[in-house]
Amino acid sequence: MGAEVSKQIERRKAIDTQKKNLCDLKEKNGCNFPGYDYNVQDRKNWMSTLGPEKLHVNQIVWPGTHDSATDEIGIPFISRPFGQCQSLSIYEQLVLGVRVLDIRVQEDRHVCHGILLCYHIDVVINDVKKFLSETHSEIIILEIRTEFGHDDPPNFDKYLEAQLGEFLIHQHDNVFNNTVAELLPKRIICVWKPGKSPKPRQGSPLWNSCYLKDDWIDTDLPEKKFESNMKYLSEQPPITSRKFFYRVENTVTPQADNPVLWVKPVTERIHPYARLFIMECISRGYADRLQIFSSDFIEEDFVDACIGLTNARIEGKL
Structure with a gap:
């Protein structure tokens, strides 16, 4: 028992130290990247x-x-805090400015996170369609994958094509060089990542997993995640020559050996440093690699930072 208590005390110290290091870096270098305002x-x-x-x-x-x-x-106040990563519906996220969605499904087409269940995938699809009906030029990357440990929903590719066919941007390398206007009226890049079923083929209405990559670092230590994100991002080709989307996630996740298992208090350890990450990408010479930037419990400021940097690129400030 004493060894376990000592381990947890050291863990707490490590978390506090890493948060302080990020805070000091933010104070030293600021967050005034091109487009920050x-x-x-x-x-x-x-x-x-x-x-x-x-x-x-x-x-x-x-x-x-x-x-x-x-x-x-999950169940409110019981299992939900262990699996909830967003407090907004899919429609509310899209209205807020989110343009990349990460959806996990199981064999009966219900959304899940590990063993916890949420609503049927139809809820997601209907929210996406509602948003698209109310806008005209917004492009969405919709990633749907079979959750680890689950079987693929039968004929799920056919379901997606039937539900979203009129909006689907077909898989093609040329898309990366297109303007948004050149893709319209198509609006969705749908990446389907099955577990065992055949992957979408070149030219398909759906995109395969080769076109959306990331390097997931499973840790609850904020500086470790921050620097690992930076390292993996630095190893990617520049966006101008890249024929795939690359995602960095400003998240940390609960660990089984730590007493804090609720998602929100854990991910708050890195949440305030999204703008710092953008600033460090620029100062370290990796501004031409940042592409998809994701977060738990998305907020307006996070979205604004991404839009501001996008505008700076259009204006040639990077």
Whole structure:
């Protein structure tokens, strides 16, 4: 028992030290990157506001959410805090400005996070369609994967094509060089990542896992995650030559050997340092690599930072 208590005390000290290091770095270098003060007037239509005819797909800093469809997961006040990563619905996230969604499903087409269940995938699809019906020039990256440990939903690719066919941007390398205007009226890049079922083929209405990559670091230590994100990002090709989307997630996650297992208090350890991460990307020479930037419990300031940096790219300030 004494050894376990000592271990937890040292763990707490490590977390506090890492938070302080990030805070000191923020105080030293600031967060005044190009576009930091951009005034976002309409988050719901921000791509339209920036100009679809001049906004290239590979210029966008895509604000995304991690485990996007978990706002109603589990049982309130009992299991929900252990699996909830977002407090907003899919529609509310899209209105806020989110443009990359991370959806996990199990064999019966219900959204899940591990063993915890949420609503049927139809809820997600209907929210996406509602948003698209109310906007004209917003492009969404919709990633749907079979959750680890679960079987693929039968014929799920056919379901997605039937539900979203009119909006689907077909898998093609040329998309990365297109402007938003050149993709319209198609609106969704749908990445389907099955566990065992065949992956979407080249030219398919759906995109396969090769087109959306990340390097997930499973830790609850904020500086460790911050620097690991930076390291993996630095190893990516520049966005101008990249033929895939690369995601960095400003998140840390609860660990089984730590007494704090609720998502929100753990991810708050890194949450305030999103703008610092953008600033450090620029100061360390990796500004041309940042593309998808995701968060738990998404907020306006996170979205505004991504939009501001995107606008700076359009204006040639990076």
